[in-house]
Amino acid sequence: MTRVADLMGAWAASAGLGTGDVLRWRAAAHLHDVLRDADPETLRQRVPPALQALPGLMLHGPAAAERLRVAGVDDGELLSAVAYHTVGSPYFGGLGRALYAADFLDPGRSFLPEWRQALRARAPSELDDVVFEIVGSRIRHRVEQGGRILSLTLDFWNRMVEERS
Numbered sequence: 270m271t272r273v274a275d276l277m278g279a280w281a282a283s284a285g286l287g288t289g290d291v292l293r294w295r296a297a298a299h300l301h302d303v304l305r306d307a308d309p310e311t312l313r314q315r316v317p318p319a320l321q322a323l324p325g326l327m328l329h330g331p332a333a334a335e336r337l338r339v340a341g342v343d344d345g346e347l348l349s350a351v352a353y354h355t356v357g358s359p360y361f362g363g364l365g366r367a368l369y370a371a372d373f374l375d376p377g378r379s380f381l382p383e384w385r386q387a388l389r390a391r392a393p394s395e396l397d398d399v400v401f402e403i404v405g406s407r408i409r410h411r412v413e414q415g416g417r418i419l420s421l422t423l424d425f426w427n428r429m430v431e432e433r434s
């Protein structure tokens with residue numbers, strides 16, 4: 270999580286955000302996977318009803334956001350970023366998009382190292398383009414596997430396409 274937080278901090282600073290927002294971006298990175306190793310079926314009972322049908326591996330985001338909300342965190346953009354970091358959301362602001370990308374580009378993960386390194390290099394100046402590329406790649410990958418595409422993910426993609434047209 271520290272590696273993801275370092276990426277987020279650097280991107281927030283590159284975007285010209287102030288100290289408070291840099292801290293929010295870093296905090297989201299530190300918190301997003303806090304329940305990653307918890308039992309998915311236990312988490313399923315703790316997320317809002319609309320999200321209970323998510324695949325097990327994707328429940329730790331909404332469950333972490335719900336735990337933070339109950340603990341008194343009222344930063345809606347941060348909660349949304351944490352909740353949807355594996356799925357994507359058409360309602361993401363800059364923080365949500367950055368966390369979605371930073372999680373995928375974590376230097377400690379070993380898949381597709383050269384491509385992800387190139388995306389990390391571009392991210393500080395072209396974050397939306399990098400996010401667009403990641404979403405498209407992940408959807409293509411799921412299609413090639415014959416897997417289901419969640420409607421939130423498709424809506425995220427379509428939102429970005431609309432912004433670019």
Ligand SMILES: [Fe+2]
Nearest residue numbers: 301302305355
């Ligand atoms: Fe995660």
